[in-house]
Amino acid sequence: MKKITLLMNVVFNLHTLQDIKCDNPHFELTKEIKYGSCVKCIYKCIRCKFTSPRVNLYDEIKTLNPGPNPGELTRMFASALQETPMGIKRGRFLMAAGLNIPPPTKRTLQKHSNVVANEIKELNDNDMKKKLETVKEVNRIRGVKEPSHIPVAIDTRYNSMHIVSTKKPGQNASQAISLACEQVTDHKFIVASVFHNKLCWTGAWLKGKGLDVTCPDGHAGTCTANVKPTTPLSEYLMGKEIGLQVDRQNVLIKYAVTDGDGRGAEGINDALKVLHPLWKVERQAHPIHLGRSQFRQSNSANFSLNMFPGSTREKKKQGQKVLSQDLKARCSLVFNEMWKENNGNVEKIKKMLT
Structure with a gap:
């Protein structure tokens, strides 16, 4: 509404400054120019044939690039899509079908998304740096001898439900993100993140045209892939990158909590050992992972044929599963009670267990 009021004021002022006298102007919208999610308008007076110049109904983002400046609304829409799983295609469909708003073209949104993605990454990197400083300040307040030595928990997520593919050799996943909290x-707080990606739309498009292209960086323009298609996604390599990230902030990881089969702690240890030869990262296992590991070991153990009742193998497997769940629940209960009784003193718990 504010922009429309400003538009009409501009049109009236320009109409007043013209040489032809028109005491009773009557304006009509002559042309509406779509610019991304924004609109430019041209008005005309039907009494004196006055035509206004194009007036923007949006705020511009000043850039040094040649051509018209981008509109804030389109950039904001692309930024909002970055925080949702919809993507450009779904976002355009929502604007057109759900809100009855003419959506920007795919090309326009993709250009804005490329700019926004880099800005969001920079913001996240700066935010993680601030979070590390906050953690160090908390350690100083608590009187920790070395405030820059912190424990972290690491885990990796893949864009696949299964690691092994049934349709191709190697891993089924093509993307993986590893976080350190x-x-x-x-x-x-998340203090470090690493993203490995094998997908590149430009590379796939060029391959479809018959060109011999190998990502990453095997073609002109931006390549979104940073791992070769034939290279397996490795938690060890992502752990090394996490170690280098935190070291740039003068922080050392003392303990790394991972799951049973994760190699992130080993990667952090090897990365920091190159820079600090006497440093060692101790890997720890979370009680949840210990319980799951215990369940898997018990469920896959080879018991005698008469251990579990049942006329079929499936029924015996079900009995073994029940036993595994019971063992896990009992051990977790005992451990939790010992933890409460000893106020979390691990040394006392060890003595009681031995």
Whole structure:
């Protein structure tokens, strides 16, 4: 509404400054020019044939690039899509079908998304740096001897439900993200992140045209892939990158909590050992992972044929599963009670267990 009021004021002022006298102007919208999610308008007076110049109904983002400046609304829409799983295609469909708003073209949104993605990444990197400083400050307040030595928890997520593919050799996943969360504060801030990606739309398009292209960086323009298609996604390599990230902030990881089969802690240890030869990262296992590992070991153990009742193998397997769940529940209960009784003193718990 504010922009429309400004538009009409501009049109009236320009109409007043013209040489032809028109005491009773009557304006009509002559042309509406779509520019992404924004609109430019041209008005005309039907009494004196006055035509206004194009007036923007949006705020511009000043850039040094040649051509018209981008509109804030389109950039904001592309930024909002980055925080949702919809993507450009679904976002355009929502605008057209759900809101009855003419959506920007795919090309326009993709150009804005490329700019926004880089800006969001930079914001996230700066935010993680601030979070590390916050963690170090908390350690200083608590009187920790070395405030820059912190424990973290690491885990990796893949874009696949299964690691092994049934349709191709190697892994089924093509993307993986590894996060490191600090274990000093109750907020559990993310202090480092690594993203490995084998997908590149430009490379796939060029291959479809018959060109011999190998990503990453095997073609002109931006390549979104940073791992070769034949290279397996490795938690060890992502752990090394996490170690280098935190080291740039003068922070050392003392303990790394991972799941049973994760190699992220080993990667962090090897990365920091190159820079600090006497440093060692201790890998720890979370009780949840220990319980699951215990369940898997018990469920896959080879018992005698008469151990579990049942006339079929499936029924005996079900009995073994029930036993595994019972063992896990009992051990977890005992451990939790010992933890409460000893106020989390691991040394006392060890003595009681031995």
